[in-house]
Amino acid sequence: MPETALTPAIRDEIARVGSADIMVGIPSYRNAATIGHVVRAAQAGLVQYFPDLRPVVVNSDGGSADGTQRVVVETEPPDYVERILLVRPRNRLARVSLTYPEVDGVSGKGAALRTLFLIARELGVQALVVVDSDLRSIVPEWIELLAGPILKGGYDFVSPLYARHKWDGTITNTVTYPLTRALYGLRIRQPIGGDFGVSGDLVAAYLERDDWDAEVSRFGIDIWMTTGAVARGFAVCEARLGAKVHDPKDPGADLGPMFRQVVATALRLTALNADRWLDVVGSRPVPAYGFERLADPPPLAVDSLRLLSSFHDGSLALADTWRAMLAPATADEVLSLAAEAGRLVDTADARGGHGAVASHSPESRTEALADLVAGFSFPDELWARVVYDLVITTGTSRMQPHAIAAALAPVYLGRVGSLVVETRRMSADEAEERVEAQARAFERLKPALVERWRAEVGT
Numbered sequence: 001m002p003e004t005a006l007t008p009a010i011r012d013e014i015a016r017v018g019s020a021d022i023m024v025g026i027p028s029y030r031n032a033a034t035i036g037h038v039v040r041a042a043q044a045g046l047v048q049y050f051p052d053l054r055p056v057v058v059n060s061d062g063g064s065a066d067g068t069q070r071v072v073v074e075t076e077p078p079d080y081v082e083r084i085l086l087v088r089p090r091n092r093l094a095r096v097s098l099t100y101p102e103v104d105g106v107s108g109k110g111a112a113l114r115t116l117f118l119i120a121r122e123l124g125v126q127a128l129v130v131v132d133s134d135l136r137s138i139v140p141e142w143i144e145l146l147a148g149p150i151l152k153g154g155y156d157f158v159s160p161l162y163a164r165h166k167w168d169g170t171i172t173n174t175v176t177y178p179l180t181r182a183l184y185g186l187r188i189r190q191p192i193g194g195d196f197g198v199s200g201d202l203v204a205a206y207l208e209r210d211d212w213d214a215e216v217s218r219f220g221i222d223i224w225m226t227t228g229a230v231a232r233g234f235a236v237c238e239a240r241l242g243a244k245v246h247d248p249k250d251p252g253a254d255l256g257p258m259f260r261q262v263v264a265t266a267l268r269l270t271a272l273n274a275d276r277w278l279d280v281v282g283s284r285p286v287p288a289y290g291f292e293r294l295a296d297p298p299p300l301a302v303d304s305l306r307l308l309s310s311f312h313d314g315s316l317a318l319a320d321t322w323r324a325m326l327a328p329a330t331a332d333e334v335l336s337l338a339a340e341a342g343r344l345v346d347t348a349d350a351r352g353g354h355g356a357v358a359s360h361s362p363e364s365r366t367e368a369l370a371d372l373v374a375g376f377s378f379p380d381e382l383w384a385r386v387v388y389d390l391v392i393t394t395g396t397s398r399m400q401p402h403a404i405a406a407a408l409a410p411v412y413l414g415r416v417g418s419l420v421v422e423t424r425r426m427s428a429d430e431a432e433e434r435v436e437a438q439a440r441a442f443e444r445l446k447p448a449l450v451e452r453w454r455a456e457v458g459t
């Protein structure tokens with residue numbers, strides 16, 4: 001169990017608040033530009049929807065130098081919310097902004113959440129809602145949607161359901177959604193969405209677990225929370241939140257560390273929880289709470305040429321590692337796809353001259369490449385086999401999850417590049433059907449995974 005001594009300053013804040021029924025926790029690191037809106041929405045949601053409860057908003061910050069915490073404490077106070085919403089809550093809303101302590105020397109989103117869990121337990125809250133501090137699309141109702149199922153419905157974990165752009169959430173679409181669904185049999189569409197509702201019981205269970213590691217202190221936290229709820233049989237539902245609009249990331253440019261932390265955690269937990277998934281067959285939807293919305297998330301530019309180029313570069317540097325971590329046939333197929341990606345990138349360069357292609361916008365590069373790559377496809381089943389080979393490699397301890405995840409990253413970029421090219425003319429619904437088809441491939445291949453696990457790892 002990690003050592004997290006709450007600082008005296010945090011203890012003072014807990015003593016000042018005393019106790020609470022419902023808490024909104026907001027992790028942050030350098031979010032001065034966006035966190036004000038999130039704090040206002042959280043306060044308004046608590047005041048409007050839970051006027052009879054004792055509410056608190058807690059910001060857990062990583063020591064941002066950009067004034068994030070100052071924005072939080074200078075955001076309009078709760079009486080402003082009461083005035084604009086014409087609500088007279090029974091209890092005054094408390095607001096706290098603090099700098100969280102590192103967990104075993106590591107800071108990150110997970111460390112921020114660990115402090116939020118400790119505070120929630122100390123205050124005795126029945127429902128903890130956590131929301132990201134870079135959200136543009138949060139509205140007060142999100143607080144009701146994420147806490148309502150816990151307070152009114154007896155659920156322990158509320159997972160978000162959003163309309164996202166077809167190219168946003170690529171780690172979710174290619175790994176955490178299909179893997180969680182096929183392993184545990186629950187169709188949780190956004191296992192690492194970042195905006196969750198957690199019951200007081202589940203918070204206590206999280207704090208009692210002894211498998212917190214450095215990745216969980218970073219971006220491994222979301223899949224750790226979701227898997228922890230699902231694998232231990234807590235009551236799980238989804239809440240329909242509408243669009244997720246936040247600081248966007250290009251999967252080829254910004255997602256490297258996050259990918260490694262999420263995937264390493266997912267693999268580690270898969271090996272740890274074998275007794276929870278080996279016997280699960282098929283999958284079922286989980287109950288969804290909230291009114292269905294029409295939402296149109298903003299466009300997102302993704303540079304598919306760069307994705308294919310990273311896939312090919314990765315194959316040059318990592319071929320031996322890929323052969324060590326994948327089954328021989330899987331490695332052969334992946335390496336030949338990477339070679340094909342390399343040829344396509346060369347052709348694109350030769351056609352336009354590297355500078356000419358590089359100088360175009362990502363969209364026109366995708367279009368230019370699309371003409372070339374009409375036949376390029378990273379098949380669903382091959383991707384599922386890649387991920388399942390890695391589950392086996394983790395189970396047999398031939399490689400550490402973190403090393404596997406790092407070596408997988410370029411393969412993932414190739415997989416995403418293929419999806420981007422294939423879905424470039426598709427509507428959101430059509431692209432969603434591609435994600436579903438991939439999830440069905442993971443389910444189809446699961447019996448083979450189970451058989452291999454039993455033969456090579458044990459039961």
Ligand SMILES: Nc1nc2c(ncn2[C@@H]2O[C@H](COP(=O)(O)OP(=O)(O)O)[C@@H](O)[C@H]2O)c(=O)[nH]1
Binds near residue numbers: 109
């Ligand atoms: N406290 C803290 N929060 C972090 C850190 N890194 C990210 N976060 C928060 O975690 C949330 C999600 O991060 P973000 O970069 O938007 O990830 P994504 O939306 O999942 O791609 C945001 O609220 C960030 O402020 C960190 O190092 N420390």
Ligand SMILES: [Mg+2]
Binds near residue numbers: 132134247
């Ligand atoms: Mg974000």
